[in-house]
Amino acid sequence: MFEKEKRKTKGIRPNIGTFLLLILFAFIAIYYFMGDKEPDTDLSAILQLVDDGKVQHVDIVNNKISVKLIDTRKAKQPETTVTGTSDASSNNDSLLNILANNKQTDKNKIVLDGRTINKYVSPNWMNLLLEKLEKAKDKYGLTYNYTEPISLGAMTNVILILVMLGLLAFSMWNLFFRQMGEGKNPLNFGGSKAKRVDLSTDPVTFADVAGADEEKGEMQEIVDFLKNPQKYYALGAKIPRGVLLVGPPGTGKTLLAKAVATEAGVPFYTISGSDFMEMYVGVGASRVREMFNEVKKHTPAIIFIDEIDAIGRQRGSGLGGGHDEREQTLNQILVEMDGFSSTQGIIVMAATNRPDILDAALTRPGRFDRQITVSPPDIQGREDILAVHAKGKKLAKGIDLREIARITPGFTGADLANLLNEAALLAARKNAKEITYFDIQDAIFKVMLGPEKKNRIMSEKERSITAHHEAGHAIMVRAMSETERVERVSIISAGQAGGYTAHKPFEDLYYASKDHLLQNIMIALGGRGGEQLIFKQITTGASNDLESCNKLARKMVTVYGMAEHMENLVFTESDDMFMGHGIGHSHSFSEHTAQLIDNNVKEIIDAAYKRVMTCLSQHETALRKIAERLLEVERIDEVEFEILYLENTPPEILALDAVNPGREQMIKDGLLPTKDNLAEFKEKYAAQKAETEKKRAMAQLQAAEVPDLTEA
Ligand SMILES: Nc1ncnc2c1ncn2[C@@H]1O[C@H](COP(=O)(O)OP(=O)(O)OP(=O)(O)O)[C@@H](O)[C@H]1O
Ligand SMILES: [Zn+2]
Structure with missing residues (x-):
């Protein structure tokens, strides 16, 4: 199926190519046919008449010329109009015929005198015609009016060129788009990618961020400022413009930033450092500009840049290409941060787990000069986080969150959230009514080591x-x-x-x-x-x-x-x-x-x-x-x-x-x-184990009576 799809997308390319070629051909052909190599005979005749000083007045409108000949006879003859067009075939009235007649009746020049000749002139010959008219004007006092043509031919050319350019751009776009990978919208090319997160429907408060008391303490000041900036201005206090949250993945950096926004009641914009990185040079910088322009309309506000290390690496270092774009983006961020005064009430928060590789310019005063370390929780922190995520989950009685916290050192908030969720899934799979300690234990190992594979074949x-x-x-x-x-x-x-x-x-x-x-x-x-x-x-x-x-x-x-x-x-x-x-x-x-x-x-x-x-x-x-x-x-x-x-x-x-x-x-x-107490302990342990085994068997029996929907 994959192969098929591949072929299908491949088929598009030659189609566009052929189409482009066809257009190019048409283009050339039109130009070719429109370019007359020599003036047609009628035009030659007219040019001759002009040269000979036999023309009184010429009007040129839209490539159509109207030639009024001098009436050398004073005789009053009714005017006849001879119309000749370039494609006029064997028309009896063709100028050629008349001229031929004229030659035949050479002595009787009256035939043409005083007439008006109308003719379309190919734009290619217009310059020559105008040149001749100009000369005749000086020589014989000929008059003429020239109106710049809105020629259909020229218009077609313009349209064709536009269409071609459009197609070219489109196909190149298509090519880049494919390289960028499917699923991304190519039309979302420029523009800021910052998302405004609606915290009113899903508010994250400080209470949701468990076990990060020190971090919350430091954030409290920023909440205060966003809520009540006047108090700070009045005192002349300088509030940081940028806060750098440093910590391993899953320690709740995003959560903290959101909580600050909720607590302060300000809009929260989020973007990831990698969103700035596109293969088009200059896009990152323009995204930064647009993001700040957008946010400036809604101050006070928080901008949260996740993974800032994607752009914030030391400039002039790094391997391979692509760092030009990064540098431009980083520079633009620095420019923007220098640009808004602290009175504008934008606070930029950025998260990273690699502060060591950040460009020093980012941490200079007036930029990300406040650094808050978010570390994995300690045992008390873990217990609190477990309590937050245990809300709404049916834990069996007697499950001691403290004990779970005790056996999960090194787990981050995200790990713990994941752990309780896994436990709930395991319990659900067994059709259990509640999450048991066994589920939690299994989940711990699942989180630690990935899913257990009982069926791996081993000799x-x-x-x-x-x-x-x-x-x-x-x-x-x-x-x-x-x-x-x-x-x-x-x-x-x-x-x-x-x-x-x-x-x-x-x-x-x-x-x-x-x-x-x-x-x-x-x-x-x-x-x-x-x-x-x-x-x-x-x-x-x-x-x-x-x-x-x-x-x-x-x-x-x-x-x-x-x-x-x-x-x-x-x-x-x-x-x-x-x-x-x-x-x-x-x-x-x-x-x-x-x-x-x-x-x-x-x-x-x-x-x-x-x-x-x-x-x-x-x-x-x-x-x-x-x-x-x-x-x-x-x-x-x-x-x-x-x-x-x-x-x-x-x-x-x-x-x-x-x-x-x-x-x-x-x-x-x-x-x-x-x-010393081994025998006694063993007995107790065996009894305990038998009891839980019995419960387990019962649960399984119950589960067996109900059709197992979760497995389906
Ligand atoms: N202190 C905490 N209290 C409660 N839940 C937490 C805590 N820390 C992390 N979590 C849980 O982990 C999830 C992921 O956390 P978050 O995205 O904030 O981590 P992060 O540090 O920003 O990670 P990353 O660096 O990968 O972006 C949260 O949605 C939340 O469910
Ligand atoms: Zn080993």
Whole structure:
């Protein structure tokens, strides 16, 4: 079907081409036929008469000439009019005939005297005629009137040329349009693309932006100004014209800007930086102009430019073409921002997640001089955001948003909104009446790793390797980490990975110690360690792990200054050539230093791997049991993992485990067992599990009775 469509669109092109060619031909042909090579005989005769001084007066109107001959006889003869036209065929009255007669009756010149001859003259000969008339005027006192022709021929030419130009423009347009990709309106070429968002129907208030208290505090001032500018002018206060919102995607930058507009009750215009970028040079700048012109009519107002980095990169840098357009656009924005005074009440807000690459001119005073960092929410923030998005969703009783917030560090507002929506979809698919904790848990992983693919085909051997690989990761988390917890271990392939071990810090960490980094390296190596210990061979399945821990080790050496013999030294390796700071210059140190760095990285990895192998052999029984259970049920949760771990690890080995305050807290809260209360805890857990299983089965049974519409 795709092929067909392709052919169909292709067919249009030759059609337009042929059409254009045809027009061109017609054009040439008309010109060709209209261009008489020689004056026709009638015209020659007239010209002769003029030369001979036999003409009294000539009127020329619209290429039609009317020649009045001198009446040399004084005799009063009735006037006859001889009409000759260029296409006059064998007309008896043709001037030629008369002239011929005239020649025959040479002695009797009376025949022509005093007559008026009418004739159309091709525009090609008009100049010659006028020249002759001018000469005769001086020579014989001939008079003539010349009215500029509105010639049909000329008009046709003009029309033809216009049509041609139009067609040419149209076909070029068509070509560009196709390059721009379908779906875009080619007629929307110029003009501002800024959209005015109607916030009255869908207001976003500060209450809708959860967990961003600091950001909201900073925005409050702008709301105040937009609401009550007089107060600020009176005090001579300078209000920022531009506010730069900096933060990763999905942290609510757009939401915040909208909320400011709603709270202040001013119009909100939004445009994305990439909307300015077209393949036509100059369009971006004109869009900027039009946008500001439009908004100036509705002040006070907010303009929100999303992804400003698309245009706001440092000028004169960047790869490839297209930055001329960008520079023009950026310049135009700067000009506009300089142009409106702060009294005009336009505030431009711009969002970016790459403030480092922005042109310094953007952040100069009077432009985007106010910068607000919007960071991913902390645990309290996440809980608040979840509460906002849980509104209108039927959550099962007892679902603790705090707990969900606790296990989703690093999630942005958009992730959390997505998570609750996914959970609702999962529940709906099961025809459940409410969203359960299981749905939410599944949704978390869905958001994190993309949809689970239970049906990926894996051989038994592969499954076993994966199980031991994941068990290896999990054991390393449990035995070595002071900060992380094993949240779930799974051999259900998700995203790219064959399985996954989810581990999360108990608390959000802003700084990591050297020990923590080493622990993370060991966790990453645990997968390969597990394979090595059990199968005495290693697979390619660990390549991601290896990459990440090598990167981390290198960072420890070059960025964090944590290498044994190179402590506190930093070696910058620019790995981002899109930063615009030159290509080809990759590091600023000698080959010898590079070697030293490599050696240090190797040392770190080697030492870590050795510790991993020692630790895993101490925990071999637990490793095997956990892998076994994984092969059975594919997925085990935190509590079950802990039970298996405790059951299968001798006390003297348990004593060697890292102290993990987060886990201690969970034990205190009764969420995790200890070696001492293991039996009792296990019983409780089993009963709990049976209960939820029963509920699940019931729900499924109910679902089975109702035809499943959601699947259809
Ligand atoms: N603090 C928050 N409170 C409530 N919802 C939020 C919050 N942050 C983000 N969201 C949700 O995430 C969605 C996306 O957020 P938004 O578009 O504002 O993010 P952004 O930072 O502008 O992202 P991008 O950089 O990708 O444009 C919002 O529509 C909202 O549903
Ligand atoms: Zn792994």
